[in-house]
Amino acid sequence: MESYLVYLAYAVAAIGSAAVYAALPRDGVAPRKSFLVPMLGLTIGGVVVLLDKFTGDAAKTWYSVLLVVLSLGGAVRVVTHPKPVYSALYFVMVVLSTAALMVVCGAEFLGAALVVVYAGAILVTYVFVIMLAQQSHLGTEAQFSMMVDYDRSSREPFAAVAAGFVLVATVAGVIAGRGASAANPVPPPVEGNTMALGRVLLTDFAISVELAGVLLMVAMIGAIAIARRRFPKSEETAAYQPGEIGRHVKPF
């Protein structure tokens, strides 16, 4: 009966993809703002309509609409900004506004965990690596032509946007097709969301949690094994020749 909502979701995803395609950086071609701005407006309007149909009262406030706009706009800038450091910072903005949306929906623990893990740890290392790779004076507008070509223009913009469209349209279509069930969320547990989440994770999903922990441990040991510098015992006391480092080092 409400199948038009599924098509609305597809249409929003399609318009959004077109806008992203127009906004992706190309060599020397500036994004056409007269085309881009109405497209982004349409996308955001469609998202707001969808939100209105499918979410509870918590998501119908002005600040949740603002957070949705911030996270979507930030996400577009992550892929379209020519300077990698700014891209990473927009990613931080996406993470923060998504965490705020989670808090609005009553999932405080998930929001805080998202900030700690993504904004606080993973993206710091991103920013760290990007900064090591690129000095800031290369990023000013006047020196656009001095930038390396993978920053100036995007590779395979059409294929990337098409893949993104399929992903977003599938998820949005499924949610839209599910109808109003999402509008009636389970009432929050008496003991508080955080405590309930902890209880569920360590009783019903105990094995999964342990497996995830073991997986992280293995990954950490692997990283240490790869990154560690080794020097054969015989070389430990020998005099060092310039340029020698790394030549006699066997990985295992």
Next chain:
Amino acid sequence: MGGIQVGNLCHNVGSAARTMMDTMDAIRNILADQFWFSIVLGLVVFGGIQGAVAYAILLERKISAWTQDRYGPNRVGPYGILQPIADGLKFFLKEDIIPANVDKALFIFAPWMIFVVALVGFAVIPWGGSFKWGWMEATAKPMVVQVASVDIGLLYIVAVSSLSVYGVVLGGWASNNKYSFYGAIRAAAQMLSYEVPMGMCLMAAILMTGSLRLEEMVDWQARHGWAVMYHPIAALVLFITALAEANRMPFDLAESEQELIGGYHTEYSALKLALFFLAEYSHMITSSAMMICIFFGGYLVPGWEWLNTTPTFGAALVRVAVFAFKIFLFICLYMLIRWTIPRFRFDQLMRLAWKGLVPMTMTLVAAQGLVLYMGWSQWTTTAVNIGVFLFGGFVSVAGGKAVTGRQLSLRRAEAMG
């Protein structure tokens, strides 16, 4: 005619008095509503912190002077107590230089980022328990002296403080200066490393008190005594990591003046430089408040049960004063350490975190979990803490490799000269 005038006057006075009564009632209603009270409290806390930070800088200069057998600033006002105002004016009036080759947007953004992040952490600190206004009914819900009482209090502080590294890193990178960039790199590595033992200490405390809310942790300590008695080493490690997270002295490699000329804020001047300082001192106050809530009883005074439970505004004020006094003691400790202990070398810093603090705090978390599972007395963890301390001391003495030693994996690289 005179009579009419007098009558009008009386009427005016009466309506003015009535308006005043109405206003008073309105103010009382607003103050009795937790939402508006939180907003007022947030403003008061913001102003209070700014003042406290200004005087913390004066205190730092005085303590450094007394440590080095000098007088310290004593020209502006009696004993120099107007010095912070003069400093603030100077910061306002200096020229705000933005160098030519910096990344301008990030250069301006970085100090604000670090400043805002340092301030929002105050939202979940319970400053003085709960109380009721004199005009509130006996059945009304008591007011909480806390800006936001959220379910994830401690996690919120951790999340916010994990963002503070961005200000330092972006400031250092945007300056387009090699010294600034070295400072940024050191800061990033250091803050990431010291968040791990910090999280472990907090986890031991969360397991012990069974709550993420700071106010419930304080309540737990009202029943069982200060948590520092059960986890002295966790409290010590938390203090060490707080020093590192605030970039304070033994860990101020990010701004070491002798090598990096100020590190990430080398290129900053005027108000932007002042923002970096405000953020650093605000961060000290937040982390002290957090440590006090978790391990040192918050606003509680041991043995003064009447103070901890009286639900009046006056008693709440006294509790806030007690809390502020504890924060003051912690700040003094921070400053004494700054002017006493020399800076670590970078490899020592990393080794202290990963080979010293992380295993120690992991042991404490495991011990706390075991105590909870087996239902043993909480004093067991005190024994474990002392055991960890003795074992760590034994390893560092008998192992022969003190923290001052060289890093083994660097031996050949160093020979490169």
